[in-house]
Amino acid sequence: MTEPIQRQVETACEECDWLISSSAVKPGQIRHCERCQHTISALPRDPLSAPIAYALSAIIMLGLTFSFPFMAFTSAGISSSILFKGAMTSLVANGYNSIAIFLFISLVALPLISLLIIIYLHASLALKRTSARAKITLKVLHWFKPWIMVDVFLVGILVALVKVMSMADIGFGLSFWSFVAYALLLIKATLSTDTHWLWLQHVGDLQPHTLEARHETTASAGLMLCHHCGQLTPIGHDECQRCHSKVHSRIPDSLQTTLAYLIAASIFYIPANVFPIMDTALLGKNDPSTIIGGVILLWQLGSYPVAGVILFASIMIPIAKMIAIAWLLHTASKKQQVSPKQALKIYRITEFIGRWSMIDVFVVAILVALIHIDGLIVIYPGPAALSFGAVVALTMLSAMHFDPRIIWDRAKAKGSNSD
Structure with missing residues (x-):
């Protein structure tokens, strides 16, 4: 035999x-x-020194971001300037502590901890040592990665600038350019870090x-x-x-948890679009604006590209993501037979685009901090800002808890073609 x-x-x-x-x-x-x-x-071609160099440079740029004026706003001969931290402190002053905390965590705390971990793990290898703390630090890198939104905030700044350029002159401080460098270096440090290779080097072969x-x-x-x-x-x-983490053949209660987060996001989506996301007080007259109202205004002012970005990021992406997750749940629950490769493409797109919906919340944070000239013009955050932030976070959690391997399991059970 x-x-x-x-x-x-x-x-x-x-x-x-x-x-x-x-x-x-x-x-x-x-x-x-x-x-x-x-x-x-x-x-990467240089797996040791490149991540260290990028991470150290990013930390230096982050320090400089807090050291100088960030942006200046001039209207009717009156000027005001803000520091980078003003984007957070202004939200606290208006009672939006949760959004301010999220900004600090996603723009400063998580990126800084991740950069320090990258330096620590690669420097240990450069010194011919393995780290006893590698297991927990590599897990932390995995947990933090989806919630780091420095690049999203940078795009939010550009959108906010276009919104206010018609009403005032905007100046850039040294900290703004430091932040741009910080964002780019953070991306390079992340892309040059291969966590799979780090596991092999610090913990040993599989x-x-x-x-x-x-x-x-x-x-x-x-x-x-x-x-x-x-x-x-x-x-x-x-x-x-190997690393003593909890393991499961599939994510426990994946479909049920994904559905629960999706329903919660759908509920918050209603007030996020019905209520104003910001309120502009111009010469004592309040002008509350919803997300779609802001898109219409930008379109009327001729800022077509920015209106398109806001429409796409703040309205179309959340709707498309919720529809895509619902379709994936429908597919994974044996109710529809599709190519698993096609379903996986939709899953990957859904995971990638989800965080970019936070642009509008970041735009509000920037405008609230930047435009504050008492008696002339002041911008306040609206009640929709918190709801919209909840929509983004909940849709991200929904996608994270969806196990794409279930799609392949269903396809094999039905004998469908994986191509």
């Missing part, structure tokens, strides 16, 4: 469950999943499993994937043998 052909596998794709024989890459190489093309590892060649996914092989370190663990264990 012929013995079955066997092979060794190291890890699996977190998006389609496909088993991967080797995940090792050389500097400058990228390894993708063979089935869905998800990136498993992308190692433990391989010998399987029959007929097994193509963890589900068929009786294994579970750790979403933090990529180790495969046999079903029956509730803890990763």
Whole structure:
């Protein structure tokens, strides 16, 4: 009797469950999943010094962002200027503490901690040492990444400038250019950090499993994937043998949790669009503006590109994302048969675009801090700002809790073509 052909596998794709024989890459190489093309590892040509250089430079630029005037606003011969922290303190002064806290966390706290972790992990390797704290710090990087929104805030600044250029002159302080450099360097530091490679360097190689060649996914092989370190663990264990994280064959209650967040986001979407998102007091006369009202005003003023950005980011993206998540839930609940690759593309787009809906909230924060000349013009945040922020956060959480591997499970059960 012929013995079955066997092979060794190291890890699996977190998006389609496909088993991967080797995940090792050389500097400058990228390894993708063979089935869905998800990136498993992308190692830069200079995996040690480049992340350290970018991260250190970003921290310096962040310090300079707090050190000088950020922007200046001049109208009718009267001027006012703000510091970077004014975007947060002005919200606190108007009673919007939760939004101010979110700004501080997403623009300062989480990016700074992530940059320090990047420096710490790469510097340890440069000194020929492995870190005993690597497991927890790499998990922290994974948790923080979706909530860092420095790039979104930068786009929000540009949108806010176009909104007020017709009514005043805007000046840029040194801190504004420092913030631009900080945003770009943060992106470079993040892109040059390969967490899969860091796990290998600090914690050691993945433990391989010998399987029959007929097994193509963890589900068929009786294994579970750790979403933090990529180790495969046999079903029956509730803890990763490599990093000691909780492991599950699929995200527990994925569809139910996703649906709950989606319903909550849909509820908050109503007041986010019905109530004013900001209130402009010009010469003592209040002019509250909803999101769609702001789009119409920009269009009437001839600012067509900015009106399009706000319409797309603040109205179309949240609606499209909620519809896409609802469709994914419908697909994953055995009610519709579609190509899993097509469904996965929609899932990836949904995850990518979700955070950009926060642009309008950031625009309000900037305008509230920048435009405050008593007796002439003052901008206040409206009640819709908090609701809209909740919509963005809830849709992000909804997408995070959706397990795309369920789509592939359903497709295999129905015998559909994965192409």
